Amino acid sequence: MRVRKAVLTDVPALLGLINDYAARGIMLPRTEFELCENLRDFTVAIETSDDGEERLAGCGALHFYTTQTAEVRSLAVAERRKTSGVGKRVVAALLEEAREYRLDLVFAFTYVVRFFEKCGFEVVDRGSLPLKAWKDCVRCPKFSCCDETAVVYLLSPEAMANTHRTAIPDTTISLVEITPLNPAWAVSLDEEVKMPTPAAGRGFGQR
Numbered sequence: 001m002r003v004r005k006a007v008l009t010d011v012p013a014l015l016g017l018i019n020d021y022a023a024r025g026i027m028l029p030r031t032e033f034e035l036c037e038n039l040r041d042f043t044v045a046i047e048t049s050d051d052g053e054e055r056l057a058g059c060g061a062l063h064f065y066t067t068q069t070a071e072v073r074s075l076a077v078a079e080r081r082k083t084s085g086v087g088k089r090v091v092a093a094l095l096e097e098a099r100e101y102r103l104d105l106v107f108a109f110t111y112v113v114r115f116f117e118k119c120g121f122e123v124v125d126r127g128s129l130p131l132k133a134w135k136d137c138v139r140c141p142k143f144s145c146c147d148e149t150a151v152v153y154l155l156s157p158e159a160m161a162n163t164h165r166t167a168i169p170d171t172t173i174s175l176v177e178i179t180p181l182n183p184a185w186a187v188s189l190d191e192e193v194k195m196p197t198p199a200a201g202r203g204f205g206q207r
Contacts, residue, residue, distance in 0.1 A: 124150045124151060
């Protein structure tokens with residue numbers, strides 16, 4: 001299996017994999033137009049069968065929000081390759097890409113917190129993330145009752161120096177609270193962005 005940046009011929013397989021997850025309410029659906037428009041964000045894991053046929057084993061995208069931050073999104077693994085380390089390899093490639101761009105941090109919104117923790121991410125207070133990130137949530141059917149957990153991977157010494165951790169009582173979880181390194185993390189003054197509301201009764205670590 002090899003991990004590489006996506007190309008246009010990957011689009012049909014990407015559509016099938018991502019929208020299969022979307023049909024189960026696990027991630028947002030994507031159109032062919034959206035995938036082509038954002039194809040440079042995507043990294044794919046490709047496996048080759050004994051007869052030389054290439055098949056998509058997994059995918060993920062690194063979507064930039066500011067000169068310092070990016071989101072891991074559309075992370076999906078083919079059912080036949082679950083628990084085989086495909087997801088970790090894709091995330092590792094995306095984090096390496098983030099380092100090449102000298103980002104301070106990468107974040108994600110997820111239902112599989114333990115997977116991301118194994119990849120080095122930490123649970124974060126969603127309110128400490130760039131508000132521009134929530135613009136994409138408006139089209140999500142769960143916008144008014146969001147039940148995903150926000151996680152971050154701190155890349156730079158500056159980002160690490162501007163965080164502190166707060167333990168949640170009666171749990172083994174600690175929240176990472178981030179002090180923005182510059183105003184670019186904040187929402188632009190000329191646009192209104194509303195933050196989705198956590199689902200009632202849901203707390204961090206209650207997946």
